[in-house]
Amino acid sequence: MSLNPSYLEYPHRSEGMDHAWYPYSNIMERPAITWPDGKKLALLVQPLLEYFPLEAVDKPFKAPGHMVTPYPDLRHYSSREYGTRVGYYRFLDAFAKHGIKATVAMNAAIASRYPSIAKDTIAGGHEIIAHSTDMNGLQYGGMSEDDERALIADALTDLEAVTGSKPAGWRSVAQTHSFGTLDLLAEHGVRYTCDWVNDDLPYAMNTKSGPLAALPVNHELSDRQILVVCQQSAESYVEQIKDAALWLLEEADKTGAGRMLTLTLTPYIAGLPYRIDALEGLLDWLSAQDGVWSATGSEIVKAAGLS
């Protein structure tokens, strides 16, 4: 038995990354990004507003949270809807109470089906970014460029039709891409993507269609990862986020450079009655920290000099 000789050939083995989307950069040594008013830690809160069609697309994978049982999966369909109509409104109230400006990643289907949600989000002073069409709107290696271009265009157009403005940011379902996604996003005038999880600060990406910023939203700190995947308690989640915030604040102090804390919030997870108190307590604590700057994605990207 032996492997094809090409398995021991390394065509990209040279200094830098094995792609051209961004160069290597050490967070401790790159030119400092600083936030307005001497703030040290930008807080990006990113609720996901997701619409799960009752018929789930599962190729090449199923979106996290999608339907599970044989058709019709009423239990998961309605549980996700619970998040949209109840959990999310708990979020909006908590954000208002604690001065949080959120960056809401919204499936276009949510805006089209429930325009009130878009209206209430905008009224709260939050930013809406595109989160594909619905939870069947997957982007992945191997999909056709035409299909992906249509998906991006549909999502942006449908959101703009409801909100009146074109979304500046994009978050893909499951934060996945094809090899062409970055080019297509820039081609459609998207200014930043939240899908790359390789940094604690925004940075510039190269595309064939011009500049695009990466605004990394940490998947490890999401409510889904900690509460559902790792099955930890809401109290542990709060403790972990506080530990993260304190470390990042101290790092910002030591380095003189801003840092960023990103929280993905899923309404049917963190918005449940038995968890929402913990989340409210966390937001209360975060907003009381000197040096924390609650900001939208567009504000953060702009402050970083990337738009």
Added chain:
Amino acid sequence: MDSEPHLYDFWPYRDRPKITWPNGAKIAFWVAPNLEYYELDPPANPSRKSWPKPHPDVVGYGHRDYANRVGHWRMMEVMDKYNVRGSVSLSVALCQHIPDVVQSGVARDWEFFSHGIYNTRYSYGMDEAQERAIIEDSIKTVQDATGQRIKGWLAPALTHTVRTMDLLAQYDFRYTCDLFQDDQPQPVKVKSGKLISMPYSLEINDHYGFFVYNMSPRAYADALMRQFDRLYAEGETSGAVMCIPLHSYLIGQPHRIGPFDEALKYITSHDDVWVTTAAEIADYYYEHYYDAVAQDLKRYQGESA
């Protein structure tokens, strides 16, 4: 295929020759940062997929890339704080891709050993010439980048062939981190030369702590301290080895690094702890205990193949 690997003898954890580490230390403690490079679009190995999602697996790749951009620097600062040198499990292609990361270890007199070319190229299915090629590549690449002749091996993504251990001994490696049968080093049965198994760890590897057991950061730090307490106490009988294998895309996350800092502070604050590198443990073991253990193992002849 065989029903057992024939790599080490049965050797119960009782009445063994007493190991005492330098200066009367009761435990040899080492930290193994895995400094890795994962490729965005690696070729397929017939036995194992590189990424769970179709390429590009943006979250999987971005998570690993976080290590080199952010996590490594955070983890290294904490290790510096407690004077802990790393024994690096290195994807040797990192020497080409991101020399800054490798040189930061060189500047601290860290040890380097090989963890394959990339952590997305697996040994499964390699013929002997191919496996020799990655070993020779590793030796040369690390020598050129660091001046060190590598002494240890942790197979890329822990993928092995039946020839791996014999080849390591032929190329004068001193230890392998690929065997998990014990808390003390043990001679490995190779066709020629000598090799020992160096206790690394799956169970308190941060990858297991966070990806397999889904521990919270504080629970993981607590596990590290309990592991230490127990092995330290058992060191009255005979000195063990404790290794903390790390991946900075995990331990270097902002919610995990603080609890890890506490654990490292706790461990290094004890007397009679030899805070060292894998190669130094191996050297000491060969000089003082290899022969005595080889002799002791004869007591159990016939109880293993």
